[in-house]
Amino acid sequence: MIQLIINEWKKVFSRKSNVIIMIFIVGLAALFSFMPLIFSDEQTGDITTNSDDWQSEVSQYVAQLEVESEEIASSNDELTFDESLTVSMNQSEIQRLRYHLVEGIEPPAANNFYTNLVDASSLNALIGIFVTIIASAMVSKEFSMGTIKLLLIRTQSRTKILTSKYITTILLAFFYYGLLYLSTAIFSLVSTDINPTSEYVFMTMSGNYDHSSFISYFSGLVASNLFYLVIIATIAFTLSTLTRNTSLSLGTTLGAIFLGAGITNFLASKTEYAKYLITANWSMEKYLPGRIVSIEGLSLPFSVSVNIVYLVIFLGLSYYFFNEKDVL
Amino acid sequence: MTTTIAINNVGKTLNKKKVIKDLSLDVNAGEVLGLLGPNGAGKTTLIRMIVGLIEITEGQISVCGHDVEKEHQDALENIGAIVENPEMYPFFTGQQNLDYFRRMHKGVSKEKVAELVDFVSLSDRINDKVKDYSLGMKQRLGIAQALMNDPKVLILDEPTNGLDPAGMRELRRYIRMLAKEKNVTVIVSSHLLSEIELMCDRIAVIKQGELIAVENVKEETKERYHFKLSDPEKAKTLLQTHFDIKSQLTDDYLVMDLPKTIPDVSGIVKLFVENDIAIYSVEPKEHSLEDRFMHLTAG
Numbered sequence: 096m097i098q099l100i101i102n103e104w105k106k107v108f109s110r111k112s113n114v115i116i117m118i119f120i121v122g123l124a125a126l127f128s129f130m131p132l133i134f135s136d137e138q139t140g141d142i143t144t145n146s147d148d149w150q151s152e153v154s155q156y157v158a159q160l161e162v163e164s165e166e167i168a169s170s171n172d173e174l175t176f177d178e179s180l181t182v183s184m185n186q187s188e189i190q191r192l193r194y195h196l197v198e199g200i201e202p203p204a205a206n207n208f209y210t211n212l213v214d215a216s217s218l219n220a221l222i223g224i225f226v227t228i229i230a231s232a233m234v235s236k237e238f239s240m241g242t243i244k245l246l247l248i249r250t251q252s253r254t255k256i257l258t259s260k261y262i263t264t265i266l267l268a269f270f271y272y273g274l275l276y277l278s279t280a281i282f283s284l285v286s287t288d289i290n291p292t293s294e295y296v297f298m299t300m301s302g303n304y305d306h307s308s309f310i311s312y313f314s315g316l317v318a319s320n321l322f323y324l325v326i327i328a329t330i331a332f333t334l335s336t337l338t339r340n341t342s343l344s345l346g347t348t349l350g351a352i353f354l355g356a357g358i359t360n361f362l363a364s365k366t367e368y369a370k371y372l373i374t375a376n377w378s379m380e381k382y383l384p385g386r387i388v389s390i391e392g393l394s395l396p397f398s399v400s401v402n403i404v405y406l407v408i409f410l411g412l413s414y415y416f417f418n419e420k421d422v423l
Numbered sequence: 424m425t426t427t428i429a430i431n432n433v434g435k436t437l438n439k440k441k442v443i444k445d446l447s448l449d450v451n452a453g454e455v456l457g458l459l460g461p462n463g464a465g466k467t468t469l470i471r472m473i474v475g476l477i478e479i480t481e482g483q484i485s486v487c488g489h490d491v492e493k494e495h496q497d498a499l500e501n502i503g504a505i506v507e508n509p510e511m512y513p514f515f516t517g518q519q520n521l522d523y524f525r526r527m528h529k530g531v532s533k534e535k536v537a538e539l540v541d542f543v544s545l546s547d548r549i550n551d552k553v554k555d556y557s558l559g560m561k562q563r564l565g566i567a568q569a570l571m572n573d574p575k576v577l578i579l580d581e582p583t584n585g586l587d588p589a590g591m592r593e594l595r596r597y598i599r600m601l602a603k604e605k606n607v608t609v610i611v612s613s614h615l616l617s618e619i620e621l622m623c624d625r626i627a628v629i630k631q632g633e634l635i636a637v638e639n640v641k642e643e644t645k646e647r648y649h650f651k652l653s654d655p656e657k658a659k660t661l662l663q664t665h666f667d668i669k670s671q672l673t674d675d676y677l678v679m680d681l682p683k684t685i686p687d688v689s690g691i692v693k694l695f696v697e698n699d700i701a702i703y704s705v706e707p708k709e710h711s712l713e714d715r716f717m718h719l720t721a722g
Binding site: 098099101102105106109110240241242244245246247248249250251252421422423 | 437471474475476477478495496499500502504506507508510511512513514515519523524526527528529568572
């Protein structure tokens with residue numbers, strides 16, 4: 096079996112698309128990490144953190160912001176756009192820093208390591224697209240090249256061959272994700288300030304602040320991202336096995352990725368059965384603390400169960416058709 | 424002689440159309456069997472069933488005593504094959520392709536692969552990408568791939584496609600050697616008799632999914648002569664009485680097959696001359712097997 100996976104892995108890595116994807120991932124991670132440095136407007140709300148006496152420093156800074164806001168409010172009758180923007184930004188900054196003061200968590204720099212890592216997960220949808228490109232070619236390419244015949248006249252069973260292909264697809268999805276995070280982390284070490292504490296403070300969807308340990312928050316994020324990639328990869332892989340057509344499975348899966356959320360929300364407004372759709376459940380980031388679940392009746396255990404049921408159905412179809420259908 | 428491939432009353436229905444009808448055939452160890460038939464006759468379909476790529480609708484096929492459907496792995500352990508075209512991974516080099524297939528078999532050494540490369544004379548180009556290979560080179564790489572597991576049964580679908588005359592001779596020599604020295608059963612398919620006639624012991628003719636004849640190559644290459652004579656009726660009786668040869672009159676010619684018992688045609692010419700029959704022409708007609716093939720598959 097390991098030999099078969101090595102074979103599949105070698106095939107993927109001799110393809111040009113794979114090289115382009117890897118360059119893309121590293122490039123995007125670099126862009127993502129260095130962008131804030133290029134576009135940051137002279138250190139807004141930046142406090143030189145000094146771990147000995149950060150509390151008084153932050154208090155001072157908060158007072159300074161309050162004074163500034165009051166001055167603007169009292170000096171003019173009508174505020175210019177810039178002024179009102181400053182006031183509202185000061186307001187949210189004051190709110191954030193007060194939360195830090197109340198909870199006793201030292202605030203990180205504006206451009207900090209944790210935030211960068213958490214924000215990089217927004218690139219996961221892109222990884223999903225890359226995984227789709229590879230997964231949708233996994234089985235169908237063998238048919239279009241005609242090499243499937245040479246694979247199936249070996250003493251290896253069809254089930255084993257399909258399993259090696261599926262494992263390779265999943266490993267590759269994890270590899271791309273790992274590459275994204277490894278390069279983001281390396282670039283961020285250079286481009287961002289390391290956080291002073293292990294606590295991660297975030298704004299909730301209702302506008303308040305909350306905090307949790309960064310490790311547990313980040314683990315939840317990674318787990319939901321990886322689960323999402325497994326689902327995307329499995330859908331593309333199944334379509335590739337069933338249709339034996341790379342473009343068809345690629346197009347269908349990408350369509351589901353792009354239109355899935357919209358269609359789900361539309362259907363959710365019409366019927367409560369929309370919550371059983373895979374597109375309503377495949378992204379589980381919504382169960383992270385501070386985020387909102389927009390569709391009624393969804394919960395983490397529910398989504399996990401629905402996703403697993405879908406995975407089992409997809410793989411069942413894959414194996415059934417790969418084993419039963421004639422190879423012409 | 425032991426039977427290595429037993430095809431019993433096999434039928435195949437594809438898209439509600441019967442493409443193979445009640446076909447039975449046994450092939451022995453060390454025998455080279457040619458599958459001959461026009462394009463679309465069902466040769467490749469039959470081969471696909473033997474290697475288990477497609478389901479057998481009716482009947483049963485066993486290879487070295489293993490049912491190809493029920494004991495798929497055991498049967499395939501004994502088979503090496505090229506089905507249809509020798510499609511390899513174009514982005515791999517020849518060597519990478521062979522290494523790839525080596526990993527799919529148990530206990531095939533790197534030395535064995537090097538031996539095979541040498542054997543199919545690809546040593547010079549083995550590190551080039553397959554997409555730069557000619558059809559003949561791909562064919563040879565395909566043969567190397569098929570021999571990887573030292574099969575008892577070698578199945579080559581249209582192996583002469585894309586081979587030049589030298590390559591064809593090489594292939595012929597090689598197939599004969601495998602059959603004779605290693606006792607390998609070889610099935611080669613072709614739509615051209617001339618290309619496989621010289622390498623086969625027997626030729627099975629398939630037409631529209633049916634086995635219509637199995638010809639023994641060695642015996643069937645009889646020499647046929649066309650005589651143009653002054654008195655063909657008399658000559659016909661003479662042949663019957665003196666040599667026990669049955670002949671026919673077609674158009675102006677007297678047509679006869681020279682039996683193996685008579686070394687050449689001179690004795691017959693002498694007989695005619697002695698009986699005052701004027702001989703205008705004697706034409707040897709070779710490839711009687713080909714005539715038969717054309718006759719069998721025509722219409």
